[in-house]
Amino acid sequence: xxxIIQYFESNGTQYAEYLIQHIRLSxxxxxxxxxxxxxxxxxSYKHKKVAEFFTTSSQLLRIIPSLAILFILIPIIGVGELxxxxxxxxxxxxxxxINTILGFNEIPAITKEVAAGLGMNSNQLMLKIEIPLAIPFxxxxxxxxxxxxxxxxxxxxxxxxxxxxxxxxxxxxxxxMDLLLIGGGTVTILSLFSMFILDCIIRxxxxxxxxxxx
Amino acid sequence: xxEYWRDYHTRLIEALLDHLQLVTISIVVALAIAMVVILTCLxxxxxxxSLTYFFSALYSIPSYAFFALLIPLSGLGTTTAVIVLSLYSxxxxxxxxxxxxxxxxxxxxESARGxxxxxxxxxxxxxxxxASKSIFSGIRLALTSIIGIxxxxxxxxxxxxxxxxxxxxRTQSIVKIVWGSLLTIFLCICSNVILxxxxxxxxxxxxxxx
Amino acid sequence: MSNSAINFKxxxxxxxxxxxxxxxxxxVEAGEFITILxxxxxxxxxxxxxxxxxxxxxxxxxxxxxxxxxxxxxIELRRKIGYVVQQIGLFPHxxxxxxxxxxxxxxxxxxxxxxxxxxxxxxxxxLPYEEYSDRHPNQLSGGQQQRIGVxxxxxxxxxxxxxxxxxxxxxxxxxxxxQKQIKLIHQELNGKTFLFVTHDINEAFYLGDKVMxxxxxxxxxxxxxxxxxxxxxxxxxxxxxxxIYEEESLWRMLK
Numbered sequence: 001x002x003x004i005i006q007y008f009e010s011n012g013t014q015y016a017e018y019l020i021q022h023i024r025l026s027x028x029x030x031x032x033x034x035x036x037x038x039x040x041x042x043x044s045y046k047h048k049k050v051a052e053f054f055t056t057s058s059q060l061l062r063i064i065p066s067l068a069i070l071f072i073l074i075p076i077i078g079v080g081e082l083x084x085x086x087x088x089x090x091x092x093x094x095x096x097x098i099n100t101i102l103g104f105n106e107i108p109a110i111t112k113e114v115a116a117g118l119g120m121n122s123n124q125l126m127l128k129i130e131i132p133l134a135i136p137f138x139x140x141x142x143x144x145x146x147x148x149x150x151x152x153x154x155x156x157x158x159x160x161x162x163x164x165x166x167x168x169x170x171x172x173x174x175x176x177m178d179l180l181l182i183g184g185g186t187v188t189i190l191s192l193f194s195m196f197i198l199d200c201i202i203r204x205x206x207x208x209x210x211x212x213x214x
Numbered sequence: 215x216x217e218y219w220r221d222y223h224t225r226l227i228e229a230l231l232d233h234l235q236l237v238t239i240s241i242v243v244a245l246a247i248a249m250v251v252i253l254t255c256l257x258x259x260x261x262x263x264s265l266t267y268f269f270s271a272l273y274s275i276p277s278y279a280f281f282a283l284l285i286p287l288s289g290l291g292t293t294t295a296v297i298v299l300s301l302y303s304x305x306x307x308x309x310x311x312x313x314x315x316x317x318x319x320x321x322x323x324e325s326a327r328g329x330x331x332x333x334x335x336x337x338x339x340x341x342x343x344x345a346s347k348s349i350f351s352g353i354r355l356a357l358t359s360i361i362g363i364x365x366x367x368x369x370x371x372x373x374x375x376x377x378x379x380x381x382x383x384r385t386q387s388i389v390k391i392v393w394g395s396l397l398t399i400f401l402c403i404c405s406n407v408i409l410x411x412x413x414x415x416x417x418x419x420x421x422x423x424x
Numbered sequence: 425m426s427n428s429a430i431n432f433k434x435x436x437x438x439x440x441x442x443x444x445x446x447x448x449x450x451x452v453e454a455g456e457f458i459t460i461l462x463x464x465x466x467x468x469x470x471x472x473x474x475x476x477x478x479x480x481x482x483x484x485x486x487x488x489x490x491x492x493x494x495x496x497x498x499i500e501l502r503r504k505i506g507y508v509v510q511q512i513g514l515f516p517h518x519x520x521x522x523x524x525x526x527x528x529x530x531x532x533x534x535x536x537x538x539x540x541x542x543x544x545x546x547x548x549x550x551l552p553y554e555e556y557s558d559r560h561p562n563q564l565s566g567g568q569q570q571r572i573g574v575x576x577x578x579x580x581x582x583x584x585x586x587x588x589x590x591x592x593x594x595x596x597x598x599x600x601x602x603q604k605q606i607k608l609i610h611q612e613l614n615g616k617t618f619l620f621v622t623h624d625i626n627e628a629f630y631l632g633d634k635v636m637x638x639x640x641x642x643x644x645x646x647x648x649x650x651x652x653x654x655x656x657x658x659x660x661x662x663x664x665x666x667x668i669y670e671e672e673s674l675w676r677m678l679k
Contacts (some may be wrong), residue, residue: 119530132517152276169369180285186279192275
């Protein structure tokens with residue numbers, strides 16, 4: 001315990017730096033994954049063939065450990081922050097993509113038919129009906145992605161992108177319990193916190209949308 | 215590539231078997247706990263769902279951090295790895311099991327109760343067989359994901375294919391990285407196929423095949 | 425002719441190898457309440473959906489107020505026609521008020537006009553604005569949801585209302601109540617044409633100024649309830665009426 005306090009006293013700025021690196025890397029990766037994943041999900045929802053392709057390929061991707069993906073990418077894209085980012089985006093897209101497709105597919109056909117029957121054109125249908133109804137699912141995808149990113153960002157340390165993983169690796173290397181606890185603890189809190197926040201948002205957004213038409 | 219296999223196949227196979235052992239022990243532990251949880255909380259959906267949420271929180275803890283946090287408690291090595299991997303699979307198993315049971319048409323359960331079955335009879339004769347599809351898919355999902363996560367257990371000296379991967383990383387050896395990944399994928403596919411066959415066989419015996 | 429609100433001319437529709445509608449022609453006068461009665465597969469819902477072009481006929485012409493609907497912009501056509509279905513299809517993420525205001529908002533009405541219209545309609549369907557406007561659909565009973573569905577369809581004052589078994593999923597007592605209400609609404613709204621699909625014989629004969637009985641994609645008989653009962657034209661209609669008489673005698677016997 002005293003060691004932990006000591007660490008914060010002497011290395012506070014370094015800790016802050018790792019933390020900021022970790023969060024920054026995660027956020028940028030999430031943002032890029034969102035920009036790619038959500039439109040791709042919408043396109044897949046409109047075209048069955050595209051959806052099939054993406055669903056199968058992300059299922060295939062699942063069985064490759066994220067560690068391997070990260071490692072295999074190194075010779076191709078090198079070491080540093082950008083490769084780490086690319087790898088993270090790569091890992092974060094599948095959950096967002098799959099859940100976006102799911103969200104749009106879950107919209108009852110009758111809701112869309114009635115909206116069309118009321119005279120909505122396809123743009124209005126998308127903005128007023130499809131997107132709002134798919135949002136809880138998309139948020140769930142974001143949650144899963146974020147958890148994945150925060151976890152894999154630890155590995156990013158290995159390819160020189162810094163972050164809280166540095167503390168864990170140093171802790172493992174030197175067998176320093178204090179570093180392990182600080183690194184592991186912070187990442188755990190970060191992960192639980194983001195999950196909790198997103199769960200709150202999802203609950204709020206989907207509060208009044210329980211299936212009712214059956 | 216092939217040369218490496220010729221020279222080091224004993225080491226690779228050993229790593230593969232270590233990996234398999236780690237994953238098998240973890241999934242068996244997780245399955246046993248899941249059965250106990252589902253059985254004791256059979257009539258209390260609230261308990262099941264709050265437990266599932268609790269495990270989903272554990273599931274969201276990155277494996278690195280999880281290992282790091284447990285080292286002061288259970289030290290380096292296999293024990294820590296098994297604890298973490300079981301906890302991860304516990305979430306997947308609980309989630310799929312409880313949705314599988316929830317999906318059963320309530321009128322079936324009601325008529326079983328109406329015939330005078332006890333809760334345990336309802337569970338073993340009706341709910342378990344009818345939920346077996348989701349149970350199998352849960353086990354497959356859990357296995358796939360912990361086979362991947364187990365590679366990271368190499369960092370805490372738990373052995374397995376992760377040793378090959380991390381070794382490759384340290385020495386900048388593509389061959390090792392590729393072999394490590396390939397064998398991990400091989401393990402995933404094999405376990406999936408075997409489970410799929412068991413599933414087919416069981417479902418055929420239960421006449422549930424469609 | 426100037427009085428005809430809906431006019432089907434030689435309409436044909438097949439799905440795959442199956443002929444759903446076979447050379448269907450009929451006319452509906454403005455202000456009439458028409459019920460379309462038939463069993464499932466008779467083509468009644470398809471007929472209804474062709475009016476607002478959710479289903480397109482293979483051949484033939486449909487006219488609304490003398491104008492071929494294919495020459496009217498699809499979106500404009502639909503906004504002029506109210507549409508209510510059995511599953512209601514209220515938008516689960518919007519409040520009751522927003523649901524009813526959907527079409528006025530699409531049409532760009534200003535806020536005060538939209539709100540007063542919503543109030544007016546909620547009064548019409550007997551759900552007080554103050555109590556219900558902020559609720560979400562899942563906080564309403566089935567009968568209440570259906571009344572909101574009707575109010576939403578009426579929002580932009582369409583001259584034609586299409587109703588596809590709107591009361592099919594509510595219990596018998598609520599259904600009776602809703603039938604009375606829809607009949608009143610039709611009378612109050614002077615001059616609107618209602619096309620109401622149902623498989624419930626009592627409902628069809630109670631509500632319709634005229635009843636169109638459909639069987640296997642053809643009209644079996646299309647007349648006022650009284651005329652149909654006085655002289656049923658086809659075997660199908662006779663059988664249909666016989667089932668009613670049988671039921672009636674059962675009730676009489678039990679009394």
